[in-house]
Amino acid sequence: MVIKAHASRVIKVFDDSVQVLDDDSSQLEEIWVKVTQSHFNRQIEKQSFNELKEVILEVLTAACSLNDQQIEIWVKLMDFIYDIIFRTIDELEQGA
Ligand code: HEM
Numbered sequence: 321m322v323i324k325a326h327a328s329r330v331i332k333v334f335d336d337s338v339q340v341l342d343d344d345s346s347q348l349e350e351i352w353v354k355v356t357q358s359h360f361n362r363q364i365e366k367q368s369f370n371e372l373k374e375v376i377l378e379v380l381t382a383a384c385s386l387n388d389q390q391i392e393i394w395v396k397l398m399d400f401i402y403d404i405i406f407r408t409i410d411e412l413e414q415g416a
Contacts, residue, residue, distance in 0.1 A: 330376070337401065345400075352401055356408040369405055373398055 333355055340347035359369075377398065381391055 330372070334376075337397075341397075348401070349404055352404040353408050356405045357412065360409060360412045366406060366409060369402065373402060 333351065336351055337348055340351070377391070377394060380386060380394060384390075386394065
């Protein structure tokens with residue numbers, strides 16, 4: 321139940337992210353810095369974020385029957401988002 325609730329939260333954040341994709345990337349940055357900060361406070365590490373990334377891509381590919389080109393686009397978006405997450409974790413670790 322807890323995992324299910326979290327999965328819905330994750331999907332909601334991705335939905336919000338896709339909504340702001342047409343605008344400049346500062347809104348995307350804002351969304352993901354917020355998520356990273358709340359997870360940093362819960363001691364969630366990069367390793368766990370990486371594991372979730374793999375799961376998200378696997379589930380998306382299967383559930384939406386993504387073709388290679390679509391997978392490539394999602395990987396690009398995920399990499400962009402994960403750059404924000406990991407940069408934010410680094411800054412928080414350095415007490416910035
Ligand atoms: C794509 C990455 C992730 C997204 C978008 C995401 C999203 C969220 C959101 C929106 C919340 C509730 C609001 C908040 O506190 O920020 C939350 C809570 C939480 N997340 Fe994540 N999360 C992600 C990754 C992870 C990972 C990797 C873990 C640990 C394995 C994790 C564990 C938790 C826990 C323990 C909570 C608090 C309990 C709950 O609200 O379900 N999250 N997450």
